[in-house]
Amino acid sequence: MNLGISAPTLTQQIKKLEQQLGAKLVQRRGNTHVELTEAGLRVLDRARNVLREAKEAVAVARQAARGEVGRIEVGFMPSVVWSGLVQKFIGEFQHENPGIEIFLHMMNVEEQHTALVQEELDCGFVRSPLKFPPRIAGIDVFRQPMVLAMPQQHRLAAHASIDPAELTNEIFVNPPTVFELAFWDDTRAIAALGNFIPKVEKRTHDMIMSLAYVAAGYGIAIVAKSFEKIGIPNIVFRDFVPTAAPISTVAFAYRPNNSSPAVKMLVSFMRRFALEKSTSSKAAGLPEGRLGEL
The missing domain is CATH 3.40.190.10 (Periplasmic binding protein-like II)
Known part of the structure; x- marks a missing residue:
């Protein structure tokens, strides 16, 4: 037989399954002809779905193991x-x-x-x-350079680039230092180049909050150059002179x-x-x- 088992063994397995399900799955028509009952047809259809899903599960598991899903x-x-x-x-x-x-x-x-x-x-x-x-x-x-963000009406807004020494009396807005990421150190390093101690009056949760304070006129902030693309009203961005530009x-x-x-x-x-x-x-x-x- 195609199943690789003898007819008596197959008959015993079918009877055992019928006992478990409480339903007759096959019926004989004469001595040689066997056909599925309505219950048998239903079980066969579901069994095929289970086998197909099992094959799909194996394929997905193998894909997952390879990192494909x-x-x-x-x-x-x-x-x-x-x-x-x-x-x-x-x-x-x-x-x-x-x-x-x-x-x-x-x-x-x-x-x-x-x-x-x-x-x-x-x-x-x-x-x-x-x-x-x-x-x-x-x-x-x-990598990208850091730039200076300031209110549009700021006295330095007309400058093409900013020398750190011009920021001596400015108020800075800064995120807190986290895990030595040195957001504060951007300000401190610029201040060192300008030979002054930075005045930080607002500490924020992130750069977006820093820019919100800048737009409101609370001070200036050192941010990544990509923030220029946001287009926040009342903020202008200026590069530092080449010898002073921090890199992010x-x-x-x-x-x-x-x-x-x-x-x-x-x-x-x-x-x-x-x-x-x-x-x-x-x-x-x-x-x-x-x-x-x-």
Whole structure:
């Protein structure tokens, strides 16, 4: 027989199944002809569906093991969108791996670090720190200069570029220092170049809040150049003179011990865009080890 078992064995198995189901599945027509009952037809149809779904489950499991399907939770700072990085990195990865679902979460850097450690995020785009917290690693993938944001009516708004010495008596708006990310150090380094002690009167949750205070006239802020694309009313952005321009580096952060094949594929994908370590802090004459990799 095609089933590889004898007729008596098959008959016994059918009877056993009928006893378990409490329904007759086959009936004989003469000595040789056997046909399915209505219950038998229903069971056969469902059994075929189960077998098909089982095969699909095996295929999906194998795809998941290879990283071809899965789910990845990705965090990002607002500036990452305006820099085009979500479109460039996540969009291209999604195109290459359509079976992997990507879920994006806009968070500040501190929130991302916490979520990564607590395994609520798989990875994220953060500002590159001097040193990542335990359990987190990162790949530098993008750099851009920092610029000065000021109210439109500010006395320096007409200047093409800003010398740090011109900011001696200015009021600064700053996010708090987090995990040595040195948002404060951008201000402090500019102040060092201008030979003054910065006056910080507003500390904010993130760069968007800093810009809100700037727009309201509370002070000035040092932000990534990509924020120029937002177009917030009553704010103008000016570059620093070349010898004083801080550099902001975006890193792709992840947990090295994450066992997800899909996440491993994304980490491998992001390594294509890894940047060499910057020497811009020395070139710009900025404080050693503080700004070039921020």
